[in-house]
Amino acid sequence: GDGRAHGRRVLLKLSGEVFGGGKVGVDPDVVKQIAAQIASVVDEGVQVAIVVGGGNFFRGAELQNNGMDRARGDYMGMLGTVMNCLALQDFLEQRGVDTRVQTAITMGQVAEPYIPRRAARHLEKGRVVIFGAGAGMPYFTTDTVAAQRALEIGCDRLLMAKNGVDGVYEADPREDPKARKYLSITYREVMRRRLAVADPAAFSLCADNKLPIVVFGLGEDYGIARAIRGEPIGTVVAS
Ligand code: UDP
16 A cells, blocks of 8 residues: 555655744734645646644643643643644635545544545545654654654655755855855765754654654745745755
8 A cells, every 4th residue: 555656645744833923823824835845736637635733822841841740741831733724725725626534532623534545546636645744643743743654645745845045055054154055965964963853752763763753944936836846945855
Protein backbone atom coordinates (compact mmCIF):
# COMPACT_ATOMS: atom_id res chain seq x y z
CA GLY A 1 0.00 0.00 0.00
CA ASP A 2 2.42 2.68 -1.09
CA GLY A 3 0.76 5.80 -2.51
CA ARG A 4 3.84 6.81 -4.45
CA ALA A 5 2.53 5.06 -7.55
CA HIS A 6 -0.34 7.55 -7.83
CA GLY A 7 1.60 10.53 -9.16
CA ARG A 8 2.65 13.57 -7.23
CA ARG A 9 1.50 13.71 -3.65
CA VAL A 10 2.94 16.11 -1.11
CA LEU A 11 2.59 16.79 2.57
CA LEU A 12 2.63 20.41 3.65
CA LYS A 13 3.42 21.23 7.28
CA LEU A 14 2.00 24.55 8.47
CA SER A 15 2.98 25.58 11.98
CA GLY A 16 0.51 27.24 14.30
CA GLU A 17 2.55 30.43 14.21
CA VAL A 18 1.46 30.86 10.62
CA PHE A 19 -2.23 30.84 11.50
CA GLY A 20 -1.91 33.40 14.25
CA GLY A 21 0.12 35.84 12.18
CA GLY A 22 2.38 36.09 15.24
CA LYS A 23 -0.46 36.41 17.78
CA VAL A 24 -2.67 34.07 19.80
CA GLY A 25 -5.68 32.84 17.81
CA VAL A 26 -6.38 32.74 14.10
CA ASP A 27 -5.80 35.65 11.70
CA PRO A 28 -8.45 35.15 8.99
CA ASP A 29 -6.58 37.26 6.42
CA VAL A 30 -3.49 35.09 6.72
CA VAL A 31 -5.46 31.84 6.47
CA LYS A 32 -7.40 33.18 3.48
CA GLN A 33 -4.14 33.97 1.68
CA ILE A 34 -2.72 30.51 2.37
CA ALA A 35 -5.95 28.88 1.20
CA ALA A 36 -5.81 30.89 -2.04
CA GLN A 37 -2.30 29.62 -2.75
CA ILE A 38 -3.27 26.01 -2.09
CA ALA A 39 -6.45 26.33 -4.16
CA SER A 40 -4.44 27.67 -7.09
CA VAL A 41 -2.40 24.45 -7.38
CA VAL A 42 -4.92 21.76 -6.43
CA ASP A 43 -6.50 22.28 -9.85
CA GLU A 44 -3.20 21.30 -11.44
CA GLY A 45 -3.50 17.77 -10.16
CA VAL A 46 -0.99 17.65 -7.29
CA GLN A 47 -2.41 15.75 -4.33
CA VAL A 48 -2.09 17.83 -1.17
CA ALA A 49 -2.19 16.64 2.43
CA ILE A 50 -1.58 19.10 5.25
CA VAL A 51 -0.49 18.74 8.87
CA VAL A 52 -1.36 21.74 10.97
CA GLY A 53 0.42 22.85 14.15
CA GLY A 54 -1.06 24.59 17.15
CA GLY A 55 1.59 26.75 18.72
CA ASN A 56 -0.60 29.84 18.18
CA PHE A 57 -2.90 28.47 20.89
CA PHE A 58 -1.00 26.26 23.34
CA ARG A 59 2.24 24.38 23.67
CA GLY A 60 2.29 21.69 26.33
CA ALA A 61 5.85 22.47 27.38
CA GLU A 62 4.96 26.11 28.06
CA LEU A 63 1.86 25.17 30.04
CA GLN A 64 4.03 22.79 32.06
CA ASN A 65 6.38 25.67 32.87
CA ASN A 66 3.33 27.47 34.23
CA GLY A 67 2.51 24.60 36.57
CA MET A 68 0.18 22.40 34.52
CA ASP A 69 0.44 18.68 34.07
CA ARG A 70 2.45 18.10 30.88
CA ALA A 71 0.19 15.55 29.25
CA ARG A 72 -2.92 17.66 29.86
CA GLY A 73 -1.16 20.67 28.41
CA ASP A 74 -0.19 18.60 25.38
CA TYR A 75 -3.83 17.60 24.86
CA MET A 76 -4.75 21.29 24.95
CA GLY A 77 -2.06 21.84 22.34
CA MET A 78 -3.52 19.11 20.14
CA LEU A 79 -7.03 20.56 20.45
CA GLY A 80 -5.63 23.93 19.34
CA THR A 81 -4.43 22.40 16.09
CA VAL A 82 -8.00 21.39 15.28
CA MET A 83 -9.20 25.00 15.37
CA ASN A 84 -6.51 25.85 12.83
CA CYS A 85 -7.65 22.91 10.68
CA LEU A 86 -11.26 24.15 10.68
CA ALA A 87 -10.20 27.68 9.75
CA LEU A 88 -8.13 26.38 6.84
CA GLN A 89 -10.91 24.03 5.78
CA ASP A 90 -13.37 26.90 5.71
CA PHE A 91 -11.25 29.16 3.53
CA LEU A 92 -10.38 26.31 1.18
CA GLU A 93 -14.04 25.41 0.75
CA GLN A 94 -14.88 29.07 0.10
CA ARG A 95 -12.45 28.73 -2.82
CA GLY A 96 -14.29 25.67 -4.10
CA VAL A 97 -11.72 23.11 -2.92
CA ASP A 98 -13.11 19.87 -1.50
CA THR A 99 -11.53 19.09 1.85
CA ARG A 100 -11.63 16.59 4.66
CA VAL A 101 -10.27 17.09 8.15
CA GLN A 102 -9.03 13.93 9.89
CA THR A 103 -8.08 14.08 13.55
CA ALA A 104 -6.01 11.78 15.70
CA ILE A 105 -8.40 12.43 18.60
CA THR A 106 -11.89 11.46 17.52
CA MET A 107 -14.50 14.21 17.42
CA GLY A 108 -17.15 13.00 15.02
CA GLN A 109 -19.13 16.24 14.78
CA VAL A 110 -16.25 18.22 13.35
CA ALA A 111 -13.90 15.78 11.63
CA GLU A 112 -13.33 12.25 10.45
CA PRO A 113 -11.06 10.03 12.49
CA TYR A 114 -7.58 9.45 11.09
CA ILE A 115 -7.92 6.53 8.68
CA PRO A 116 -4.88 6.38 6.40
CA ARG A 117 -6.44 4.45 3.54
CA ARG A 118 -9.44 6.71 3.51
CA ALA A 119 -7.12 9.73 3.48
CA ALA A 120 -5.37 8.28 0.43
CA ARG A 121 -8.71 7.78 -1.28
CA HIS A 122 -9.71 11.42 -0.63
CA LEU A 123 -6.41 12.55 -2.12
CA GLU A 124 -6.94 10.45 -5.22
CA LYS A 125 -10.30 12.18 -5.67
CA GLY A 126 -8.60 15.57 -5.58
CA ARG A 127 -9.64 16.47 -2.04
CA VAL A 128 -7.24 18.26 0.27
CA VAL A 129 -6.83 16.29 3.49
CA ILE A 130 -6.02 18.27 6.63
CA PHE A 131 -4.66 16.32 9.58
CA GLY A 132 -5.34 17.66 13.06
CA ALA A 133 -4.72 16.80 16.71
CA GLY A 134 -1.14 15.76 16.02
CA ALA A 135 -0.49 12.13 16.77
CA GLY A 136 -3.12 12.11 19.50
CA MET A 137 -0.25 11.48 21.90
CA PRO A 138 1.40 13.78 24.41
CA TYR A 139 5.16 14.38 24.09
CA PHE A 140 4.99 14.41 20.29
CA THR A 141 5.18 17.39 17.94
CA THR A 142 3.29 18.14 14.78
CA ASP A 143 6.60 18.13 12.85
CA THR A 144 7.03 14.47 13.77
CA VAL A 145 3.44 13.75 12.81
CA ALA A 146 3.99 15.47 9.48
CA ALA A 147 6.87 13.11 8.70
CA GLN A 148 4.88 10.09 9.89
CA ARG A 149 1.74 10.94 7.89
CA ALA A 150 3.83 11.71 4.79
CA LEU A 151 5.42 8.26 5.04
CA GLU A 152 2.23 6.39 5.83
CA ILE A 153 0.19 7.85 2.98
CA GLY A 154 3.09 7.79 0.52
CA CYS A 155 3.96 11.43 -0.10
CA ASP A 156 6.91 12.24 -2.37
CA ARG A 157 8.03 15.20 -0.30
CA LEU A 158 7.57 16.88 3.05
CA LEU A 159 7.19 20.63 2.59
CA MET A 160 8.12 22.61 5.69
CA ALA A 161 6.83 26.18 5.51
CA LYS A 162 8.88 28.45 7.80
CA ASN A 163 8.27 31.87 9.24
CA GLY A 164 11.22 34.23 9.15
CA VAL A 165 13.67 31.95 7.32
CA ASP A 166 13.56 30.78 3.70
CA GLY A 167 15.72 27.64 3.76
CA VAL A 168 18.59 25.87 5.47
CA TYR A 169 21.65 28.05 6.07
CA GLU A 170 25.21 27.08 6.96
CA ALA A 171 24.73 29.08 10.18
CA ASP A 172 21.81 30.95 11.79
CA PRO A 173 21.27 33.89 9.39
CA ARG A 174 20.03 36.07 12.26
CA GLU A 175 23.37 35.66 14.02
CA ASP A 176 25.62 35.55 10.94
CA PRO A 177 24.24 37.70 8.09
CA LYS A 178 26.92 36.32 5.75
CA ALA A 179 25.72 32.73 6.19
CA ARG A 180 24.86 31.15 2.83
CA LYS A 181 21.70 29.24 2.04
CA TYR A 182 21.91 25.71 0.68
CA LEU A 183 19.91 24.92 -2.43
CA SER A 184 20.25 21.26 -1.54
CA ILE A 185 21.96 19.35 1.24
CA THR A 186 22.18 15.72 2.33
CA TYR A 187 20.73 14.34 5.56
CA ARG A 188 24.25 13.34 6.54
CA GLU A 189 25.57 16.89 6.12
CA VAL A 190 22.65 18.33 8.12
CA MET A 191 23.55 15.95 10.96
CA ARG A 192 27.29 16.56 10.69
CA ARG A 193 26.79 20.32 10.89
CA ARG A 194 23.99 20.03 13.46
CA LEU A 195 21.70 22.27 11.40
CA ALA A 196 18.11 22.80 12.53
CA VAL A 197 15.73 21.56 9.82
CA ALA A 198 12.89 20.01 11.79
CA ASP A 199 12.71 18.56 15.26
CA PRO A 200 15.07 15.60 15.69
CA ALA A 201 12.40 12.90 15.66
CA ALA A 202 10.87 14.29 12.47
CA PHE A 203 14.26 14.64 10.84
CA SER A 204 15.34 11.12 11.67
CA LEU A 205 12.08 9.64 10.32
CA CYS A 206 12.73 11.43 7.02
CA ALA A 207 16.42 10.51 6.89
CA ASP A 208 15.84 6.85 7.78
CA ASN A 209 13.16 6.53 5.10
CA LYS A 210 14.74 8.82 2.48
CA LEU A 211 11.79 11.19 2.41
CA PRO A 212 13.00 14.50 0.89
CA ILE A 213 12.26 17.62 2.93
CA VAL A 214 11.79 21.02 1.32
CA VAL A 215 12.38 23.90 3.74
CA PHE A 216 11.05 27.20 2.40
CA GLY A 217 9.88 30.59 3.59
CA LEU A 218 6.30 31.73 3.91
CA GLY A 219 7.49 35.23 3.15
CA GLU A 220 8.28 34.25 -0.42
CA ASP A 221 5.84 35.32 -3.07
CA TYR A 222 3.48 32.40 -3.64
CA GLY A 223 5.95 30.19 -1.74
CA ILE A 224 3.40 27.56 -0.76
CA ALA A 225 2.07 27.25 -4.30
CA ARG A 226 5.57 27.00 -5.75
CA ALA A 227 6.65 24.40 -3.21
CA ILE A 228 3.57 22.28 -3.91
CA ARG A 229 4.21 22.50 -7.66
CA GLY A 230 7.75 21.26 -7.13
CA GLU A 231 9.39 24.44 -8.41
CA PRO A 232 12.88 25.07 -7.05
CA ILE A 233 12.43 26.96 -3.78
CA GLY A 234 14.16 27.03 -0.42
CA THR A 235 16.41 24.07 0.40
CA VAL A 236 15.90 20.43 -0.52
CA VAL A 237 17.20 17.95 2.07
CA ALA A 238 17.66 14.48 0.60
CA SER A 239 20.16 11.62 0.46
N1 UDP B 1 1.15 18.07 20.62
C1 UDP B 1 1.25 16.83 21.22
N2 UDP B 1 1.31 15.71 20.43
C2 UDP B 1 1.32 15.77 19.08
C3 UDP B 1 1.29 17.04 18.46
C4 UDP B 1 1.19 18.17 19.24
O1 UDP B 1 1.24 16.71 22.42
O2 UDP B 1 1.35 14.71 18.43
C5 UDP B 1 0.97 19.26 21.44
C6 UDP B 1 2.24 19.81 22.06
O3 UDP B 1 1.92 20.30 23.34
C7 UDP B 1 2.61 20.94 21.14
C8 UDP B 1 1.25 21.48 20.74
O4 UDP B 1 0.42 20.32 20.66
O5 UDP B 1 3.38 21.94 21.79
C9 UDP B 1 1.21 22.23 19.43
O6 UDP B 1 1.88 21.50 18.42
P1 UDP B 1 3.27 22.01 17.82
O7 UDP B 1 4.09 22.65 18.90
O8 UDP B 1 3.90 20.89 17.08
O9 UDP B 1 2.76 23.10 16.81
P2 UDP B 1 3.59 24.14 15.92
O10 UDP B 1 4.94 24.34 16.58
O11 UDP B 1 3.73 23.51 14.58
O12 UDP B 1 2.73 25.35 15.88
